[in-house]
Amino acid sequence: MARPKDLDTLPDRLLAWYDRHARDLPWRVSPASRADGNRPDPYRIWLSEIILQQTTIPHGTPYFQAFTDRWPTVEALAQSRDEDVMTAWAGLGYYARARNLLKCARDVVALGAFPETEAELQKLPGIGPYTAGAIAAIAFGQRAAAVDGNVDRVFARLLALKGDWAAEKKVIAASVRALVPEERPGEFAEALMDLGATVCTPTRPNCPACPVADMCRARAEGVPERYPIKPAKGVARVRQGVVYVLVEGDEIMLVRRPDKGLLGGMLALPTTDWPKMGVPDAAPPASARWKTVGEVRHVFTHFTLTLTVQRGTLKGKRPDGLWTPIRDVEGLPTVFAKAFRLATSGA
DNA sequence: AAGTCGGGGCA
């Protein structure tokens, strides 16, 4: 794959910049510490990469601390109960990550250790092209590329890529792979991501602070923030449903959602479905005197959900469910936490 | 190749 000759000095210049400007992150071994012979812990690198998939560092960091405090090793995590991991993950989103996290931990324990190559890592659940490259490079010093959203943006600008975004992303991946240095491949990956996160930012890139600004075609064109050029998204979709807060005494009825699909495997309140079109069929979990207490609105990636919150006090026989003292409720995904708060606050 | 899958922060 051909690449502009003028990117040849990028790795050395980027690593020199990284030596002075690396972010200090809980799972990371700094350049100075690496110089002292310290190496990243593959378990912590893997865990941080899974947590940070499509997740900001401020949001993910407290979860990383909580997970490593409670499960300091992959062996400890592999032995934990599924419900405990799902509860610890509640609020982070993309819950398939939590299910795959546990599967992966158990696979790794069965293997005896984390595999060290990109290809072997990518066979594990929850580890795709980006994460495999990141772990191989950062934890095992392999010459692998880790192309995340930051790196896509940095290279879209460096090369001023104007074509179809899906096709340009392949150009970027090939360009980055060709540039990964033999020495310090992991720090090269970290440096590219730091550059994107702190200098080559989405809306207001700080080009004067960029160590490779002179190589940047978007900078030369004068409007670097115009890149990357992505296709417009479709019209926003809206759905609606009903969520039921069924109470008896000081206990509330919860349910466990099926593993597949939206909020899979998570603790939840009973609901109707929320069809793509029209209104849902009423599906209260028991016959009771239901009163509407309000609505909650929640934005998912590809639709906005409005749930009517109905509250009922049970008089007859309890339906099957996870009846839980109201004060002990934890581990609900955010949309249900909103409904729970609405129905139990001041009422 | 296109859809699905969360949640929070910010312009």
Add this chain to the structure above:
DNA sequence: TGCCCAGACTT
């Protein structure tokens, strides 16, 4: 409101 964030998996 729309976009972004250390993307992966399913169809």
